[in-house]
Amino acid sequence: MKRNRLLIIGQLAILIFLGSCNSDDEVLEMPVEEGTDQTYREVLDFTKDKARYNPGEEVTFSVNGTHQNTMVRYKYLGEVVAEENLSSHTWTWTPPSEDFRGYMVELVKTTGGEETVLGTVGVDVSSDWTRFPRYGFLSEFGNISAGERVDVLNNLKDYHINGLQYYDWHSKHHIPLPTDDSGNPADSWADLFNREIYFETVEGYVESAKERNMASMFYNLLFGAWHPEEGDGFEEEWLIFNDRTHNSVNKHGLGDLGDILITDPSNEEWQNYIFDEAEVVYSNLDFAGWHLDQLGNRGTVYDYNGYQVALPEAYQDFLIELNEEFPDKKMVLNAVDQFGQKKILNSPVDFAYTEVWSRYQYQDLVQVIKENYEYSDGELNTVLAAYMNYNSQEGNFNTPSVLMADAVIFAFGGAHLELGEHMLSSEYFPNTKLSMTSELSEKLKEYYDFQVAYQNLLRDGGTFNMPAVSTIGEDVTVNNWPPVFSQTAAVGKQLSDKQVVHLLNFDGLSTLQWRDDSKIQTAPKVKEGFELVIETAQVPSKVWFASPDVDGGASHELEFTSTGNKVTVQVPYLEYWSMIVLEN
Structure with missing residues (x-):
């Protein structure tokens, strides 16, 4: 054809x-x-x-x-606004004045x-970065020069990363920023794993990121104490316990490094204590907010007085009080494997964040995104901390597994926490066991350009649906989501005046498990010039195509024919992900 x-x-x-x-x-x-x-x-x-x-x-x-x-x-x-x-x-160029485009x-x-097309780039015009969060991370805060910091941030800026999680930047969990007797921040300190952290490096990153409209979020648990000492002002009565008689403290063990002691997030005295420590952070570093972490389901736990503590409700109580204390600061709480997420997203957090563990298939990633959207009454977009090629210990990331995971996550309106000084391969962010190839780096930029350019289709409302789709010929088999080996999955989304059809290509893949621990995933078979038939309620006025896999995501209007309630278009190209838009 x-x-x-x-x-x-x-x-x-x-x-x-x-x-x-x-x-x-x-x-x-x-x-x-x-x-x-x-x-x-x-x-x-x-x-x-x-x-x-x-x-x-x-x-x-x-x-x-x-x-x-x-x-x-x-x-x-798809519409030209200027040239x-x-x-x-x-x-x-000064874009049109409309917000969130x-x-x-x-x-x-x-x-x-x-x-x-010689080049493309996406542009996000949004007064609030959490409307369309594209989250990255920083994990090294040693004696890093200003030039090295600029190089890191410029690279992340080119992926449109608009928010940064500062992972393990702090000293003790209950005293994140150490100060001297005069209240001035220390010049340096040791983190949880005895890495040296420099205040100048943290501060330099925060200021340089702000110049690029990248928000900085300080990482810390909402309920942890690390080696509390006399003089810290810490009280045992704030902890949670595995028994009613407060003999067995609930802990998170770290081997030879010791234990993180878990506090009751709903304990008012603990809240006042850690909020005061957060104020020390905000007074000395211009962080945009707090990236709060938890440690998943802790089982049945009790407060010091023997009353059972329902942690999801305790999280909600903590977050409400935190928002009251710092109404101008952003906050997000990691729902580890979705633990407590419904209560979290009924709190005043700014976006949804899930660290994915027991959801193994591509369709499971989508289910998390849909759950988060439902729990937040359709208000919050999702960031997934989903660690690719997790069990692999050396070499490069597998390009097909990363691109297929991102295609699925992005098509369903999510974002993927994966980029920092390096690409993320485990829950310990400084781990650099795997590297990106230049091919993967280049292709990912096109994916992030695409996510930004079409965010108003991908992440700005609408209702997922299942349009009736079929193909003419035997080269391509299309069925509705969820994915099936050797087929292309169609994902529909209805917006006020547009029907979007995403095509996700699973023909040629070796596994439907997104994490691809052993790096066995294979690239899909490329499809070109095939005819797609879409049933539609009305004849569209325009049909157009875009894909992050070709022409840098540039849009192209397509010719179409209409017979009854069926529209036929020729899809120019399908590798991992292509998008067809029918405008009413």
């Missing part, structure tokens, strides 16, 4: 002479092998200066070269009437 002329999927390798914006362009035609990964790679290194923008804030773009006959095209959900000639290595910015070159 004839391909969409706008989609240039690797047929052209562009040889660019970057020295002058007036230089002639040379195009080299390359052979194409049908049905294989025609991986899109940006010809121009296209970046912007911040992770997020407030309404009315100017965006500064940069490229590493220019091309004749190249336009900068600014789009909102201009690319004539400089840097330029600025995502834009796709495309660099499009025209040669002989054909358009080629």
